[in-house]
Amino acid sequence: MPDNALTDTPVPPPPADTVAYGFGARLKRAVTGDASTPLVFLGNFEVEEEWARGEAGLPRVSAEGGVAVVNRMDEFALLLGGEDDHVVLKSAPDPDYLDHLRRLGLGLSTVHVVREQVPAHTVTRDALADPGLLATLRRLGARGARLLPHGASAPEEELADRAGIALAVPGAAVAKPVNSKVYSRRTADLLGLRQPRGWGCTTLDELDTAIEAASALLDAGRTVLVKEAYGVSGKGIAEVTESRRLARLRTMIGRSARKSGTDRIAFVIEEKVAKRADLNYQFTLAGDGSVHLDFVKEALTEAGVHKGHRFPPALSARQLDEIGTAARLLGGQLAADGFYGVVGVDAMVDPEGGLYPVIEINARNNMSTYQTRLQEHLVGPGRCALARHHPLLLGEELDFAAVRRLLGDLLLDRPDGSGFVVNNFATVNAGATAEGPHHGRLYGLLVADSPSRLGALDAAVEERVRHLGPHRSEGNRHDH
Numbered sequence: 244m245p246d247n248a249l250t251d252t253p254v255p256p257p258p259a260d261t262v263a264y265g266f267g268a269r270l271k272r273a274v275t276g277d278a279s280t281p282l283v284f285l286g287n288f289e290v291e292e293e294w295a296r297g298e299a300g301l302p303r304v305s306a307e308g309g310v311a312v313v314n315r316m317d318e319f320a321l322l323l324g325g326e327d328d329h330v331v332l333k334s335a336p337d338p339d340y341l342d343h344l345r346r347l348g349l350g351l352s353t354v355h356v357v358r359e360q361v362p363a364h365t366v367t368r369d370a371l372a373d374p375g376l377l378a379t380l381r382r383l384g385a386r387g388a389r390l391l392p393h394g395a396s397a398p399e400e401e402l403a404d405r406a407g408i409a410l411a412v413p414g415a416a417v418a419k420p421v422n423s424k425v426y427s428r429r430t431a432d433l434l435g436l437r438q439p440r441g442w443g444c445t446t447l448d449e450l451d452t453a454i455e456a457a458s459a460l461l462d463a464g465r466t467v468l469v470k471e472a473y474g475v476s477g478k479g480i481a482e483v484t485e486s487r488r489l490a491r492l493r494t495m496i497g498r499s500a501r502k503s504g505t506d507r508i509a510f511v512i513e514e515k516v517a518k519r520a521d522l523n524y525q526f527t528l529a530g531d532g533s534v535h536l537d538f539v540k541e542a543l544t545e546a547g548v549h550k551g552h553r554f555p556p557a558l559s560a561r562q563l564d565e566i567g568t569a570a571r572l573l574g575g576q577l578a579a580d581g582f583y584g585v586v587g588v589d590a591m592v593d594p595e596g597g598l599y600p601v602i603e604i605n606a607r608n609n610m611s612t613y614q615t616r617l618q619e620h621l622v623g624p625g626r627c628a629l630a631r632h633h634p635l636l637l638g639e640e641l642d643f644a645a646v647r648r649l650l651g652d653l654l655l656d657r658p659d660g661s662g663f664v665v666n667n668f669a670t671v672n673a674g675a676t677a678e679g680p681h682h683g684r685l686y687g688l689l690v691a692d693s694p695s696r697l698g699a700l701d702a703a704v705e706e707r708v709r710h711l712g713p714h715r716s717e718g719n720r721h722d723h
Contacts, residue, residue, distance in 0.1 A: 282324055282329070283391065286320035287365045317332055317365075319666065319667050326351065424443070437600065442511070446507060450508060462486065466514070467515060468482055472511070522556065522558075523541075523587060525588070538554065538615070553629050554622070613666065628691075629697055633705065635708070653700065668685075
């Protein structure tokens with residue numbers, strides 16, 4: 244299926260799935276047809292880097308330590324499955340961290356650790372280099388388990404093939420095109436969903452037409468965004484305020500395309516519009532085409548980089564209904580184009596309260612996906628939550644016991660309490676080397692019974708975390 248694959252006409256939305264399954268069972272039923280199928284979770288974050296291979300792109304700078312931290316985001320997958328599931332990780336979780344989770348009543352999946360983790364490699368590539376792990380996956384596959392990656396690209400297909408275990412979601416031939424920002428743009432156009440003025444470009448001629456139109460916006464004092472089709476976490480996006488810079492980007496893109504020997508490209512150019520809030524919502528799209536809206540959250544961003552989520556969001560019934568309608572329409576189109584599984588959608592609220600219900604479709608797991616079990620278990624009616632991370636600069640590796648001592652009474656100690664629960668500890672030490680201080684991140688979910696209590700908890704955790712080291716981290720970006 245080509246990168247701009249899209250059925251020519253909008254299809255009727257599939258029915259909503261109103262059966263009251265928990266997310267884990269609902270996900271299994273959606274991707275395998277059976278809520279009891281064991282899944283093997285694989286946290287290959289920033290799979291967009293694989294989808295972007297061979298595509299024309301914008302200049303980027305990546306820090307080696309930042310890559311190592313992103314690859315240790317694989318530990319988020321530990322909180323995605325239940326006790327009958329499995330998870331492949333780059334290294335064994337800290338035992339005290341596992342104790343922190345179990346004390347909250349969370350049943351955890353069976354952990355399978357790669358023989359050797361290379362910081363610059365995704366968990367998929369480490370798994371491919373481990374014959375023993377391949378044999379384990381083969382045995383699990385023979386017993387009916389399915390492999391469910393963060394997103395499916397060529398390395399995940401290779402892992403499934405070599406291990407003899409079926410993928411639970413469509414492969415790269417479907418996953419790559421439906422995750423293109425060009426697909427998002429054209430799908431919203433086809434379905435009549437509001438979005439900022441813009442253009443999806445798959446050829447240099449289309450790019451030239453878009454640049455001419457965008458230049459008129461710039462001349463009128465507007466700002467435009469140039470986005471790679473597979474940019475993620477603030478990478479692969481340029482904010483442009485002058486026509487001269489837009490022309491320079493056109494030259495760079497043309498040069499990159501010529502090096503690839505093709506005029507095929509994948510970019511979106513769109514107007515930067517005013518907004519009151521960023522939103523993220525997720526729906527589960529089943530193989531039978533049914534859609535279940537899992538949640539809506541306020542997404543916290545800074546310079547295009549995801550920083551966390553706050554939920555429930557302050558939205559009206561009308562706004563929530565509009566999101567539900569958009570989810571059903573998008574689900575119908577994605578089903579027609581061969582996709583099923585988890586779908587995250589980025590949206591925005593304009594200053595007057597109107598919605599842009601689709602800015603970007605992410606037909607893969609999202610950062611908010613990994614909060615779902617915690618959300619179901621800890622965030623009941625009348626409660627609220629804030630998911631965020633704390634950048635760290637550490638002089639040496641840190642164990643979870645030290646974090647437990649530091650946070651003390653701020654750590655959540657019971658499911659109905661208020662406090663901070665860590666949902667990824669591996670990222671704290673992921674960038675550690677023998678050469679000196681390292682950057683890391685402490686991810687967690689704050690839960691409380693009121694927004695004011697939530698804000699106070701956040702400030703208290705922030706203050707204590709400052710004692711772990713300088714609070715600014717450079718070069719560390721992450722996905723949602």
